[in-house]
Amino acid sequence: MGNLALGIYVHVPFCVNACAYCHFLKMQPTEERLRCYFNTLRYEHDCWEPLLAERSIETLFWGGGSPSCLSAKQMETLAVLCFSDKVEQEWTVEVSPVSITKEKLQVLKLLGVTRISMGVQSFNEQILRQLGRRQSLEQVLQAYEWIRSVGFDNVNLDLIFPPDFSSLKIWQNDLEQALTLSPEHVSTYCLTYENDRGPFTEEAYSHVDMDKEADFYEFTWKFLQNKGYRHYEVSNFAKPGFECLHNLNTWRMQEWIGLGPSAASQWNHKRFQNAFNLDDWAQHQRINEESLSNEDLCKDALIFGLRMRQGVNLKHLQKRFPDVNLADYEPLWNDFQKAGLITYDQQNVACTTSGLLLADRLALEIL
């Protein structure tokens, strides 16, 4: 696996928000928790350091929680603990309009961060309140102005479909407002109903109508493509050359190392996750540890690859996994193709628009 791209993900488990739909590990940053966090990260850094000595690191991603609720000084410390000096291609930091400041952005720029991802979710105050987001429109616009004035030229905006797919008009307005800012990248998500349904998502889930959901997706795909954004993955759009490399490496089943509580890793034919609870993580506990055969990795590369517009290059996949018999998948590809869900030849398999809408179901079939 030595030639694979390597990404590092750092989970910053602190956040001052309390969004109704949140299922990420997050907590208020107290002095004691911050001390525990940095001490344990130092331990993780020291464990990984010898293993990474000969390895290049392509991408780094700080997610959360909310990395922007760290102070500028804490960001500098974190940068040292996550091998940022070895990163060759892309370093993304997620920021919240509530906790980011111009000073913090200046520090991030000086540290070498190349990409900022801001959680906007909606420009509609009513939807924001419904989602439990504390930010105001003014905060979003101010944060965006700082991001640009500090010199970041690769910016993603995260948007969330209205909770119960209630209004395409509100959604169109959100997309239009986002595009007036000219971000290089837009990610559009729907609330994750499957994970840890809390009272809010339970309520929202009860309103979901699959046809309505498909209408929103199709509308979004057309709308953003007409505005010059490449639709390169089910939920992701980028101006040419601004695709998120970190996510691409993950979807292509390369390698990644997760630092911080709840962060997941895929390394050397193993997949594991750090404990969710800060104390358990501080005791170096891991969960969901599994060994991965070439068959497993190949299957996942197909599942996640089919979520990308360009699909999967079967020749490359076969070269990477010579012991996997890709011909076994042919009956499945033929069925999908007959149903109009994929295009397929000996070289490449990719979803059609109808197939992308059913990507999760195709994944189940592949499994």
Ligand code: SF4
């Ligand atoms: S800002 Fe993100 S991490 Fe914080 S509560 Fe909201 S969804 Fe969760």
